Amino acid sequence: FYMSGKDYPREEVYGAMTDILSQRSFAMCPAMLTTLAPKVALEEPTVPNIENALSQVFITLNQTEKVIGWCVRDQLVRTNKHEIFRENSLTSRLMQATFRIAGEEYLRSTFGAVVTELLNSKVNLEVDPIASNTTITPEEEKERAQALKEWATKFVDRLYTSTEGVPDLMKKLLQIVKEETVKKFDSDPDKENIALN
Numbered sequence: 001f002y003m004s005g006k007d008y009p010r011e012e013v014y015g016a017m018t019d020i021l022s023q024r025s026f027a028m029c030p031a032m033l034t035t036l037a038p039k040v041a042l043e044e045p046t047v048p049n050i051e052n053a054l055s056q057v058f059i060t061l062n063q064t065e066k067v068i069g070w071c072v073r074d075q076l077v078r079t080n081k082h083e084i085f086r087e088n089s090l091t092s093r094l095m096q097a098t099f100r101i102a103g104e105e106y107l108r109s110t111f112g113a114v115v116t117e118l119l120n121s122k123v124n125l126e127v128d129p130i131a132s133n134t135t136i137t138p139e140e141e142k143e144r145a146q147a148l149k150e151w152a153t154k155f156v157d158r159l160y161t162s163t164e165g166v167p168d169l170m171k172k173l174l175q176i177v178k179e180e181t182v183k184k185f186d187s188d189p190d191k192e193n194i195a196l197n
Contacts, residue, residue, distance in 0.1 A: 051090065055097035059169070064098055068173050069180070076184040081194050084181065095173065102169045110162040114154050123147050 058064040071091040076084070085092050125148045129136045136144070181195040188194060 051093035051097040052101075055094055055101055059098065059101060064169060065172055065176060068094065068098070069176050072177055072180045076180060081185055081188065081190075084194070085177075095177075098173065099170055102167045106162070106165050106167055106170075110158050110165060111155065114158055118151060123151070125151060 054067075055064070058067045068091075071094055075089055075091040085095070125144055127136070127141055127144045127148060129141075178195040182191050185191040185194050
């Protein structure tokens with residue numbers, strides 16, 4: 001569907017992809033991903049937002065861990081330690097889309113109230129006079145910097161106290177990335193930091 005450049009209805013594409021990818025062997029998946037990877041990296045118009053559709057299909061079929069494992073291993077073969085997952089690759093985009101889907105409720109419950117409070121406060125946190133297009137007095141800059149620090153602390157506190165709520169799928173995918181990266185760079189003394197980054 002996506003290679004042809006034709007515009008197919010989303011329901012038709014989703015249904016066809018689910019049928020193809022849910023075959024017992026799941027053998028089509030690596031070949032399809034290998035074919036799609038260079039097109040996604042180039043952001044060809046024939047593959048618009050395919051990572052969102054694929055992520056949803058893989059979550060529905062309970063195959064996300066297997067697919068991300070293939071993608072991570074494939075990307076690690078083709079990259080050096082300084083560029084891991086920094087490019088616009090299918091792996092990076094699949095991870096982002098999957099995290100967006102899997103983590104939506106977690107983000108809402110963890111940060112929703114703080115974001116609402118921040119938006120309702122009407123506080124100005126801009127400390128860069130160029131970005132604000134106005135003159136900021138030293139006193140205003142100091143007040144805004146303090147307010148920015150306080151709000152950042154609220155967000156960080158929420159993040160640290162919410163680790164139990166992180167969806168299992170997100171934890172598993174991060175574990176896959178860490179394990180595969182450490183395995184790839186096993187002889188590198190900095191392998192743990194490479195995996196963390």
